[in-house]
Amino acid sequence: MRILFPTDFSEAADHAFIYALKVADKIDGEITTVHVYDVPHIRAAHLHSTMRRVYESIALEEFENYKDHIPHLREIASENNLGHIRVNHAMVAMSKHGIVQTLVNAGRNAKADFVIMGTTGASGLKEVFLGSVAAEVLENATAPVLAVPLRAHFDGRINTIAFATEFTDADGAGLKSTMSFAKMLDAKVLCVHVDTTGTGAYKARMKSFVENFDVAENIEWEVVVNNSVEEGLVDFVDNNDVDILAMYIKKRNFIEELFTYSLTKKMANHLTIPVFGLHK
Numbered sequence: 001m002r003i004l005f006p007t008d009f010s011e012a013a014d015h016a017f018i019y020a021l022k023v024a025d026k027i028d029g030e031i032t033t034v035h036v037y038d039v040p041h042i043r044a045a046h047l048h049s050t051m052r053r054v055y056e057s058i059a060l061e062e063f064e065n066y067k068d069h070i071p072h073l074r075e076i077a078s079e080n081n082l083g084h085i086r087v088n089h090a091m092v093a094m095s096k097h098g099i100v101q102t103l104v105n106a107g108r109n110a111k112a113d114f115v116i117m118g119t120t121g122a123s124g125l126k127e128v129f130l131g132s133v134a135a136e137v138l139e140n141a142t143a144p145v146l147a148v149p150l151r152a153h154f155d156g157r158i159n160t161i162a163f164a165t166e167f168t169d170a171d172g173a174g175l176k177s178t179m180s181f182a183k184m185l186d187a188k189v190l191c192v193h194v195d196t197t198g199t200g201a202y203k204a205r206m207k208s209f210v211e212n213f214d215v216a217e218n219i220e221w222e223v224v225v226n227n228s229v230e231e232g233l234v235d236f237v238d239n240n241d242v243d244i245l246a247m248y249i250k251k252r253n254f255i256e257e258l259f260t261y262s263l264t265k266k267m268a269n270h271l272t273i274p275v276f277g278l279h280k
């Protein structure tokens with residue numbers, strides 16, 4: 001299987017690379033790192049030769065930076081006893097449509113099964129999982145995205161994946177994808193619903209939803225009562241040693257808020273695990 005790993009040479013990207021290596025090891029996959037660099041888009045015809053020189057200069061500098069960083073990635077792999085993972089490298093100029101579409105196209109061209117990336121890069125890539133760009137990536141990507149916060153602490157194991165659900169039909173497809181991913185990693189799945197009303201109105205939906213899944217599957221069903229979905233999930237993650245939080249992204253504001261620091265202080269201090277975003 002193929003993993004696309006965007007990198008901007010930042011600490012966040014290097015941190016996420018460890019997750020990419022571990023997942024690749026578990027699924028017998030290979031990684032393609034991709035560095036997207038920006039170039040000016042000059043339209044004036046009389047500047048054509050100038051544009052060419054600018055492009056060549058930028059491309060050469062970016063290539064040298066990328067080439068210099070590759071040994072560092074190999075060192076990370078070796079330090080984590082994952083030097084045997086096959087890693088390819090690619091460099092792509094940002095298209096006039098922006099970094100999101102460039103990454104989406106890179107994933108499609110690489111026939112990636114997963115995209116794994118850091119969420120707080122030091123340059124343009126930091127915007128991919130901050131603000132409205134995050135939703136665009138998740139909505140347009142051709143593969144699920146594992147977004148790894150810089151503060152995520154990785155002990156080398158992925159034992160538990162939590163899937164956030166509202167017990168809808170759409171969530172059923174997301175849960176099945178999560179279960180498939182968990183099976184590759186030898187992880188169990190905790191299917192969690194946050195009840196914000198405290199009335200138990202979810203029970204009928206839950207009963208119908210659960211019936212669609214084999215009781216023999218390695219999955220547990222949990223309900224958390226909290227007047228905030230976000231805080232309820234954070235508490236659940238903390239209390240159940242969850243390694244990855246999976247969700248079927250439908251509401252743009254939700255994923256934006258998870259990766260900004262504008263929520264409560266508690267959220268900012270406790271969101272320390274990757275999010276596995278499943279697009280529609």
